[in-house]
Amino acid sequence: MKRRLKQVGRWLWRGLRWALVGLLLFVGVGLAMAWEPIGHMAEGERLERMKASPQWGEGVFENPAPLWNDTWGMLTGASRKTDDGEPRVALPVQEVPAERFDTPPSSGLRVTWLGHSTLLIEIGGKTFLTDPIWGERTSPLTWIGPKRWYAPPLALDALPDLDAVILSHDHYDHLDHPTIVALAAAQDMPFIMPLGVGSHLAYWGVPDERIVELDWWDEHAVGDVRIVCTPARHASGRQVFDQNHTLWAGYALQSPERRMFFSGDTGLFNELRDIGERLGPFDLAAIEVGAYDRAWPDWHMGPEQAVAASGWLKAQALLPVHWGLFDLAYHSWASPIERVLRAADDLPVAQPRPGETFEIDALPSERWWPDAPFETAEEDPICARRVEGGPCPGR
Secondary structure (H helix, E strand, O other), X not given: OHHHHHHHHHHHHHHHHHHHHHHHHHHHHHHHHHHHHHOOOOOHHHHHHHHOOOOEXXXXXXXXXXXXXXXXXHHHHHHXXXXXXXXXXXXXXXXXXXXXXXXXXXXXXXXXXOOOOOEEEEEOOEEEEEOOOOOOEOOOOOOOOOEOOOOOOOOHHHOOOOOEEEOOOOOOOOOOHHHHHHHHHHOOOOXXXXXXXXXXXXXXXXXXXXXXXXXXXXXXXXXXXXXXXXXXXXXOOOOHHHOOOOOOOEEEEEOOOOEEEEOOOOOOOOOHHHHHHHHXXXXXXXXXXXXXXXXXXXXXXOHHHHHHHHHHOOEOOEEEEOOOOOOOOOOOOOHHHHHHHHHOOOOOEOOOOOOOEEEOOOOOOOOOOOOOOOOOOOOOOOOOOOOOOOOOOOO
């Protein structure tokens, strides 16, 4: 019996050793595949410029108001995740024909929503692309991570000539490695981004002369279009050790005739009023409305706060973005748009299908998404902390 037990013990030990070897190989292969997409931390002159920023604090960039997190709620939130985090049926995506951009916009501002926070913005005779993501997943790996619900409505090689690519921050659902590499090879336009993000692009082979890094309130002109980098309340990082080592931002795009705001990712914060006073009013504000949760209410707007922010920005209309492509939170996929429409009152809300193009004087208002359960504001309130006069009094 003792001999048999020893033999069983040897078998178990051998099995455990092989399992550990397999695990190490799995982790090693994963790290090797993710190494380049993860990017690179800033150093040298780029790092010194970052440290000179008023936003740089104790070794990292800091928010106007610190982010509040319910750590326990974040850990246990999966238990209340809805079964409707993704659409149950295919969404009505509009494929974008290349000839759509042959004629300039008659209104002076035309926008094509390609899903999530990817927008083609035509303003002042120039064409800009925001936070482009053509990759399959929001991850440094191609086989794990949130997967897109539909193919890109417009092929990368069918994009019109771009005057600039505008990046809000370096999270994977906004800074997509394969997309950036392909765009840099296909067209000779500059990339505009917040401080530090250029370290990733330089590592991926984008020439320094095509990298434009801005601090909050810095400006960059593209022809007659003035692009102003604006404050935001969020975070950054692509791995464990680079958290908040690059800046995050929104943007105001101003032509002689039109003005548009692009929020990037942000929670509600008091300085949005300053942006409205200094750079508004805006004909259109593209504000993120999805991927929110009560456990991290300062990281993302949430629908009702996006409507409030539109007022603070002096926006004439709202374009909800950061929804309708990935499952990145616990709420149902349709909740962001449903709640925005219920909170909007008299604020015009653009409701384009993925791939749909519209001019500022003809906002799409047709309900195109299939019916789906959603959580109301009363059932799932999103209330940012340290905000004066927000939709959640007393917070």
